[in-house]
Amino acid sequence: MSAERLDTLTSWHADWKGLRVAVLGLSVTGFSVADTLTELGADVLVVTERADEEYARLLPVIGARLHVGSLASVPGELADFEADVIVASPGFSPGHPIIEWARQRGIALWGDIELAWRVRDKVTRADGSPADWVLITGTNGKTTTTRLTATMLVAGGLRAAPVGNIGTPVLDAVRDPGGFDVLVVELSSHQLWYLGLQTSAAPVSPHAAVCLNLADDHLEWHGTFDAYRDAKAHVYDNTRVACVYNKADAATRRMVEEADVVEGARAIGFDLGVPGPSDVGIVDGILVDRAFLEDRATSALELTTLAELDAQGLAAPHMAANILAAAALARSLDVAPEQIRSAIREFRLDPHRIEIVARAAGVTWVDDSKATNPHAAASSLAAYPGAVWIVGGLLKGVDISALVAGSGVRAKAAIVIGAERGEVVAAFARHAPAVPVFEADTAETEHVMTQVVELAAGIARDGDVVLLAPAAASFDQFTSYADRGRRFQAAVRDRVGTGAGNDDDTSAPTNDPTR
Template identity: 80%
Template sequence: MTAARLDTLTSWHADWKGLRVAVLGLSVTGFSVADTLAELGADVLVVTETADEEYARLLPVIGARLWTGPLDAVPDELSDFAPEVVIASPGFAPRHPLIVWAQDSDAALWGDIELAWRVRDKVLRADGMPADWILITGTNGKTTTTRLAATMLVSGGLRAAPVGNIGTPVLDAVRDPSGFDALVVELSSHQLWYLGLQQGPEPVSPHAAVCLNLADDHLEWHGSFEEYRAAKAHVYDLTRVACVYNKSDAATLAMVEDADVVEGARAIGFDLGVPGPSDLGVVDGILVDRAFLDDRRTSALELTTVAELAELGLAAPHMAANILAAAALARSLEVPVAAIREALRGFRLDPHRIEVVARHAGITWVDDSKATNPHAAASSLQAYPGAVWIVGGLLKGVDISDLVSSRGASAKAAIVIGADREAVVVAFARHAPGVPVFEVHAVETEEVMAQVVELAVGIARDGDVVLLAPAAASFDQFASYADRGRRFAAAVMERIGTGAGHQHDDVPPAGTPDSAS
């Protein structure tokens, strides 16, 4: 009976009244789920360890109930509620007791993305259709590419918004009364794991999708690299028009080759080399599209140039790759190349992403605190070879040895911070013994970056770059990667004096991609 009813719940206008739904977690995503379901008339129980005071106050106002307490076992209140659907916030790992219980029960287990897809028809476009979805994932570059793609779509005259893991829940956009032509949805591997469970009659079927790259990350959540890869691969499931993949990352091509897509969907490659007739790439310093034009076997469309990107501070190799990926997604919705060029002229990176915070006495200080895993840090080190590298934090079960061997060996010095310092120091001793290594033993948040900067000042010389690219999560010593970056910038300015601050204009751009020959 429950499965049959759930199969009818594929529209905002279906009969959701009285459906018993347990919502696990009360972050911004969890609240958006509870708020949506309450508006639909479902019977909602929110279960969470702790609750933000404002959310806890609002839940009874919208008609939902709240239970808080330890979640190392299934609470009686949850089992007695006997939910027909359990919708989990992305933080709940597959082996969490509540997730195991939900999968063993008669309840359906969803993530917020499946719910959003089911009710996406609340506000329709002028043609009577729901907004198209573009899905973006990858170990690194997701947020930047999501913002780029949304900016390009808007520049092309579409009503579009970046949503999902980027910060705005998809459900908030679905319920926006102004409506959208397209939603650019950033998806974490956690959200994609839940998406892989969907069994409804109308599963998520995006217009276009991309996995930007794949490297070790979140292994403690998924349990293994194989499970992490399998989750990421769900981004391509039932793609209708364009499966965009990274030609420099064989794993992403394999995902596309293995994906169950809608007949007629095209594989579109991107990288910094010469593009084939269904690719985007770089020719003689020009970023070009050879995928979305009629005469793609003999012609290409110019998107922008490496020189133009350098003037905008967007020419680091991984940034150029992100731009090509975003352009492929936008072109799949027929955004003109002129609109893409215009979007790039006004685009600015978010803070803490290869952000130059100061230049003083010939030393450039760069904040890439968003580099929270080795793959991201490798891109930073490629952009700034020979830097004084600030590295360390919580490694999340990832081995940093390959990064130290491949990129760290060319660093001028390493300043090691964080709870997992020993693993980093050992990696340097084994794989880059010629690089001087300095440990920051401070554990108090207020002291860490002051010591980092003091050490860096003693190491760096005229022409050097001091690069914060930790290759690790921040939660051992900081509230977030943004907090880590802000404290780094503040310590730099405190040490060199605010009068020297934020001199962006005279800072040379990060390394640019090689022109294809």
């Protein structure tokens, strides 16, 4: 099929009939792609190594074909299909044999986000326009900021939904018959890499976008840090109104400076210091907006206070930064400061995100299993300095040495878990030799956290914190970070008995992020 024909496919109401599309992967994202395309009348072949039983049963019902088998090379069925377009699930890296094969042959290669943008006008607003998009990425804080932003927009009277990498495919929201005013789209670096391949005449053009921060992660997928950074930078491509960036992270500033945006888009900075005009920040313990008001030079609008955040367990420095970023995005859509404040009061963190599990015998047990990379773990350690730190898992190609040297050196002790324990132990030996290091050496998943908690209980004393912040992925020993967190919580409760969860004060420690 010619590129000219593909360029016409920028609406739900375009002629998609007869388009041959190969869909790579059959997770929730892959199924949403197949379901959308068959509804549009395309000829769809799904290619996957493993097929969920329910999805496999549904594919012929919706009119798609399925190939299940090894993808170490290009299957003959895929080669013979002669696809016009391949839509890949985010798990397929640039070096995957099928992705390399498609690029060598010049086959159009999309991700689910590009497809969703092309068909975003299935359900429109009262004025006939599709929902605005707000894009959110970053090494850490994506999910929390996505939820915060959606909560603020709803408080402002807008129909908004958190979608994308957060769990709900964007295509499912696009096809929701109720429709939305705004889709708040969490994007992984994998999804953004595919966006970087866009050649459409109508590429994704968000109302506002943010990259929260940048640190080593997913290097096994991208190959190099530069490639990871370049993928993240695509979040700002074609932004129309507000490019929100982290003033404390020079990489995000450079992304905005180098971005190809729509004429008139503004750069909006956030950090934990006093904001300049066109920024959001903190003045004397008050979170303020100096970006979205007429008198930016001499005035600021109050959003909330550190005291209020502290009362909710949201005053850790990285949480305050996430709140400021979300507030900037919401303000770009005219949500009033008092509505933002109300939304923050109602907000609750996800499970396994700096979640206090128990306080017993003077020891606080904290589950931050969602800290799956060094950058996230550093934020947790900053919130709980001197903790007994539970660390380790799959490092995803990232060197943990800088984290150990910068934050781990202040830990009371380290308990190391996971398949790559040797690298973590070696990092402590080189960079924090004074920190006592213990290994949970059982290979049996059901016993790992029992051993960890017993070790921690023997170390921690009155006033101490035991912190699960692994700085690594979980798939070596657990099914997910949530499974890892649940097993940790169960082991804690088994160990401390009635001391678990019976303390009314479940807030995070008091932190003044301006210090």
